[in-house]
Each structure stands twice: as structure tokens, then as C-alpha cells.
Amino acid sequence: MATINLSSLQTSPSLHFLSLCSSQNTPTLSFYSHSKPFPTFSLKPFTATVKFKPRSFVIPAAFKPLAETELVTVPLTENEFNSKMPSDCGIYAVYDKNNDLQFIGISRNIGASVFSHLKSVPELCNSVKVGVVDEPDKASLTEAWKSWMEEHIKATGKVPPGNESGNVTWVRQPPKKKADLRLTPGRHVQLAVPLEELIDQLVKENKVVAFIKGSRSAPMCGFSQRVIGILESEGVDYESVDVLDEEYNSGLRETLKKYSNWPTFPQIFMNGELVGGCDILTSMHEKAGIVVHMFLFAILNLTVMPTSSSWSNPPFLGAKNCGMPLALVDARIASPYRGQLEDRKKLDVNIFLLVFRSVCKTLLEARLCSGAKRLIHVVA
Amino acid sequence: MGVTKEQVESTLKSKLNPSHLEVVDTSGGCGASFAIEIVSEQFEGKRLLERHRLVNAALEEEMKEIHALSIKKSVTPAQWKQQLESQQSTSAA
Numbered sequence: 305m306a307t308i309n310l311s312s313l314q315t316s317p318s319l320h321f322l323s324l325c326s327s328q329n330t331p332t333l334s335f336y337s338h339s340k341p342f343p344t345f346s347l348k349p350f351t352a353t354v355k356f357k358p359r360s361f362v363i364p365a366a367f368k369p370l371a372e373t374e375l376v377t378v379p380l381t382e383n384e385f386n387s388k389m390p391s392d393c394g395i396y397a398v399y400d401k402n403n404d405l406q407f408i409g410i411s412r413n414i415g416a417s418v419f420s421h422l423k424s425v426p427e428l429c430n431s432v433k434v435g436v437v438d439e440p441d442k443a444s445l446t447e448a449w450k451s452w453m454e455e456h457i458k459a460t461g462k463v464p465p466g467n468e469s470g471n472v473t474w475v476r477q478p479p480k481k482k483a484d485l486r487l488t489p490g491r492h493v494q495l496a497v498p499l500e501e502l503i504d505q506l507v508k509e510n511k512v513v514a515f516i517k518g519s520r521s522a523p524m525c526g527f528s529q530r531v532i533g534i535l536e537s538e539g540v541d542y543e544s545v546d547v548l549d550e551e552y553n554s555g556l557r558e559t560l561k562k563y564s565n566w567p568t569f570p571q572i573f574m575n576g577e578l579v580g581g582c583d584i585l586t587s588m589h590e591k592a593g594i595v596v597h598m599f600l601f602a603i604l605n606l607t608v609m610p611t612s613s614s615w616s617n618p619p620f621l622g623a624k625n626c627g628m629p630l631a632l633v634d635a636r637i638a639s640p641y642r643g644q645l646e647d648r649k650k651l652d653v654n655i656f657l658l659v660f661r662s663v664c665k666t667l668l669e670a671r672l673c674s675g676a677k678r679l680i681h682v683v684a
Numbered sequence: 685m686g687v688t689k690e691q692v693e694s695t696l697k698s699k700l701n702p703s704h705l706e707v708v709d710t711s712g713g714c715g716a717s718f719a720i721e722i723v724s725e726q727f728e729g730k731r732l733l734e735r736h737r738l739v740n741a742a743l744e745e746e747m748k749e750i751h752a753l754s755i756k757k758s759v760t761p762a763q764w765k766q767q768l769e770s771q772q773s774t775s776a777a
């Protein structure tokens with residue numbers, strides 16, 4: 305357990321900046337307090353530090369026992385979070401509405417960790433105690449964590465529910481990667497239908513399909529890797545097919561090139577249509593985001609591609625180049641989208657509205673869609 | 685064997701009549717990888733996918749040898765002019 309001389313640390317707050325106390329066995333731990341006023345002691349040589357490190361605005365003090373640490377209500381907005389929660393390494397204890405301790409965690413960025421808890425289990429995150437650990441190495445962090453755990457167990461005889469083994473509420477699970485789709489049951493199995501039909505089925509049954517070289521977890525070509533990176537970064541729910549898999553996708557490369565009339569890989573299909581290769585996907589990503597395009601399809605039944613206008617005008621899309629008259633676009637949005645929204649349970653309405661508004665704004669700015677102003681009004 | 689930069693250039697010139705063309709051999713010598721910037725009137729009224737298809741089709745023979753073709757830009761002369769102007773105005777500002 306870390307041994308800390310409380311009195312000496314508290315009487316000389318500048319220790320926090322000087323980090324005088326940093327032997328390996330006695331980690332410098334400082335505590336965050338928001339209610340105490342800004343230190344009035346002279347800190348001239350360190351004012352620069354204070355400016356650059358927002359964390360220095362709070363009084364540095366010793367890392368205190370759990371019971372003596374102030375309970376802070378978890379802020380709800382991101383701005384408040386940035387100002388109230390330290391982004392330092394340390395330990396934190398999360399309390400629910402009844403002030404029952406739920407979880408004690410270690411983090412490299414306390415603020416970010418608490419924020420992610422707030423997002424995943426808001427009902428359990430009412431308030432929080434934080435203890436910043438200066439010059440944190442793994443050992444001192446673990447020691448700090450242990451001291452709080454031991455204190456809590458001693459006081460209540462219980463392990464915080466979130467820290468019980470097998471409880472996965474608080475620990476982020478690594479996102480499960482989907483398996484790559486296989487087109488055929490195996491090389492030696494005679495296909496009942498031509499490969500081309502299997503491709504056709506596949507791209508029409510799945511919203512987004514990426515034909516890549518290598519698997520999605522280990523792409524074997526830089527372009528495929530970039531495509532996967534873009535789709536993952538936007539959180540797109542997509543299927544992937546490894547065109548190099550000779551066992552289960554034998555003959556796919558040549559057949560797909562003919563099917564799509566596109567000579568290279570990767571190839572990305574959305575809603576059954578070829579969107580393009582890496583260059584085009586990158587362009588879509590940079591101009592608007594794949595998700596926006598997908599939303600547009602969901603609402604307008606419209607596949608929007610980066611067009612001529614996307615190159616000359618900063619905004620991205622040309623509804624006029626989609627082969628659909630603007631009036632029709634207008635009419636389609638005007639009535640059925642709300643119903644469609646409610647049908648799509650998976651669609652987060654708020655996110656959708658946010659995206660949709662920005663799409664309309666972009667359309668308006670690009671003067672591509674005169675009805676956009678009205679649409680914003682409808683959506684708002 | 686691979687393809688040379690000159691081959692790619694001459695094919696694109698003859699088939700797409702570009703007003704601006706830049707071909708960069710990104711293969712490091714083996715001739716299997718190119719990056720292209722092309723400005724052509726033939727792109728007028730076509731969306732990006734179709735433009736890329738035009739380039740791919742023009743290079744059909746070469747594509748057999750080329751492993752990676754990155755089309756950085758495929759724009760119309762009018763767009764090209766606009767892009768140059770906006771570049772100039774930003775650099776001047």
C-alpha cells in the first residue's frame with residue numbers, strides 16, 4: 305500500500321507541480337477538488353504550466369482514502385466534463401443515485417472513462433470520486449486502486465458490484481468482429497447456381513458489402529485496409545468478402561470484375577449497387593461521411609455518389625446528378641420519411657435527425673436542392 | 685514486365701483527350717502501380733463512378749499488368765479551372 309504523508313502534501317500544494325515526491329514505492333498521488341478555491345500561493349515560475357495544463361487549476365492534494373474523497377455529481381454535458389473531470393491517470397469510484405458504490409476503476413484518462421460509463425450505463429452513474437495518481441506507473445495505479453478497494457471492503461464487507469468477477473457492465477468489451485462472408489460452401493462443392501447469381505444475391509441482401517483482399521481483421525492490401533478503416537471509423541454495419549480466399553470464394557475475383565464492370569479490388573457495394581473502389585469511398589468519406597449516404601438511401605431510396613459538384617463545391621452531393629428530379633426528391637422526403645423512421649427500430653432517431661439536418665444544410669449551401677430549407681423546417 | 689508511365693500516358697491521351705494529365709508511377713519501378721490526375725471533357729455530366737469506369741476502360745489492356753491504379757482526380761476542364769482558381773485564391777489569401 306502506498307504510504308503518503310498527508311500533512312506535508314497538503315501544506316505544500318506546489319508539490320503537485322514540482323513532483324518532488326516521486327520515489328517508486330511512494331507514488332505521488334493527488335486529489336481533485338472542485339469546490340476549493342484556486343490556490344493563492346505564489347506560483348510564478350509555474351504559471352506557464354498552469355496555463356497549459358487545465359488540471360493544474362484545481363488544488364493538488366494527496367490522494368485521500370475513499371471515505372474522505374469528495375463525491376462529485378457526474379456532469380452530463382461534454383463541456384462540463386472537460387472542465388470538471390480530470391483527463392489524468394488515476395482511480396475513480398462510481399456511485400449510483402442511492403450513493404451506493406458501484407465500481408472502482410483504474411484509468412489512463414479518468415474523464416474519458418467516466419464519460420464512457422455514463423454513456424453505457426447512465427442509470428448507475430450518478431456521482432463519482434476521483435483520485436489522480438501522479439507519475440503513474442502500473443504499480444502505483446494498482447496500489448491506489450487496491451487501497452480504495454480494501455477500504456470499501458473493510459467498511460462494507462462487500463466488493464463493489466461492478467468489480468465482482470464476471471460482471472461486465474463496466475469493462476469495455478472488445479467489439480466483436482464479424483466473420484467474413486463466404487460465397488460458396490467450398491471449392492469442391494458443385495454450385496447449384498452460377499457464382500454471378502450468388503454475388504447478386506449477396507450484394508442485394510446486405511446494405512453494405514466490401515469485397516476486399518484478405519480478411520476484415522487482416523486486410524492484405526493497403527487499399528482494402530483503408531476501406532475497412534473508413535467503414536469501421538464510421539461505425540458502418542457492413543459485410544466483407546475476402547476475394548483472395550480460394551477455398552470458399554474460388555473464382556470470385558474474375559466473376560466479380562465482370563459482374564461489376566470494375567477491374568480492381570477493393571469494391572464496395574451499397575444497396576446492391578457498386579459504389580466504387582478505395583478512391584471513391586475515400587472521397588465519399590471526406591466529403592460527407594458514408595453514414596450520411598446510407599441515411600439518404602434509407603430515406604430517399606436514393607444512392608448518392610460524389611459527383612462533379614463535389615469536386616468544385618465544398619459540399620458533397622448532387623441530388624441532380626442522381627438521375628432523380630429534385631421535385632421527386634422533395635416529394636419523397638415530404639411525406640413518408642417519418643413513417644419509415646418509426647419502422648426502422650434500429651435507427652436512432654436523434655442521430656438521424658442530426659445527420660439529416662446537416663445534409664439539408666449542405667444541400668442548401670450547395671444550392672443543389674432548393675427545397676432543403678423547407679425540409680429543415682419539416683424535420684425541425 | 686509491367687507497364688511504363690509513358691504507355692499509360694499515351695493511352696489515356698489518345699482515348700480520353702485530356703487537357704491535363706499527370707501520371708505518377710507509384711510502384712517503385714516494377715510498373716504495376718500508378719496514380720493518375722486527369723482532366724477531360726469526356727467527364728462532363730458523368731458521376732465519379734462513371735468517370736473512373738472511363739479511365740479503367742481506356743486502360744483495359746494495361747490493367748492486365750497494373751496491380752493498383754489510383755485515380756486521384758478525374759474532373760472536367762471547367763472544374764479544373766475552378767479548382768486552380770480556388771487554390772490560387774487560398775494561397776493568395
